[in-house]
Amino acid sequence: MTTxxxxxxxxxxxxxxxxxxxKVWTETEHLSKWWGPKGSTLHVAKHELKPQGLFHYRLTNPDGHQMWAKxxxxxxxxxxxxxxxxxxxxxxxxxVPAPFGPEFVDFPLEVNHDISFAEADGGTTLTITVGPHNATPKQQAFYQSMFESMRxxxxxxFDELDGYLEELQ
Structure with a gap:
């Protein structure tokens, strides 16, 4: 992890x-198998893989708590x-704001994810860079305070993804 x-x-x-x-980052049938916290299930409401397209989904945690994201x-x-x-x-x-309670009021509404995929010794090196988009200075500071938790x-x-990739090969 670097910042x-x-x-x-x-x-x-x-x-x-x-x-x-x-493909596992961009196809509905694959995303639904690994995206989200361990033990959660993902329901895909809409998926349009195109610029300005939407991947709209609901995550359900093992305790039954649900949250929507896109x-x-x-x-x-x-x-x-x-x-x-x-x-x-x-x-x-x-x-909508982050659904985790009032202590997350300064979490940015939009977070940009920039992902590159590079061939490496028979595998693939993924580099993901994430950061606030259209955020206030207060939101940026809060976001930075969350780096370890986000990592x-x-x-x-990514552990879930590793397991899923093993199943596919």
């Missing part, structure tokens, strides 16, 4: 071809790059 200019960068190499790794695709350059905004949403797809969240999701 630069208020953004979090995580680099991880997966034992999978680049084309496959890109990606708004900004750039798709298969199989090398994927850029999207990630936002919490309501069931209709409207952007742990990505590590958990």
């Amino acid at each position: 630069t200019e208020g953004q979090l960068r995580i680099i991880r190499t997966f034992k999978a071809p680049r084309d496959l790794l890109f 990606f708004i695709y900004r750039e798709i350059d298969a199989p090398e790059k994927l850029v999207f905004l990630n936002c919490f949403s309501d069931e209709e797809g409207n952007t 742990q969240g990505f590590d958990g999701s």
Whole structure:
């Protein structure tokens, strides 16, 4: 994990071809198998893989708690790059504040995800850079205070992804 200019960068190499790794990030049937915290289930309400297209989904945690979120695709350059905004949403797809209580009031409404996929020794190195988009200075500061928690969240999701990729190969 590295941080630069208020953004979090995580680099991880997966034992999978680049084309496959890109597919599991962009195809509905794959995203529903691994995206989200361990033990959660994902319901896809809408998925349009195109610039300004929407991936709108609901995550249900093992305790039954549900939350809605969405990606708004900004750039798709298969199989090398994927850029999207990630936002919490309501069931209709409207952007809403983070649903974690008043202590998260300063969490940014939009978080940009810039992902690159590079071939590496029979696998693929994924570099993901995430940071606030259209955020106030207070939101940017809060976001930076969450880096360690977010790193742990990505590590958990990427562990799920590793397991899913093993099933596919």
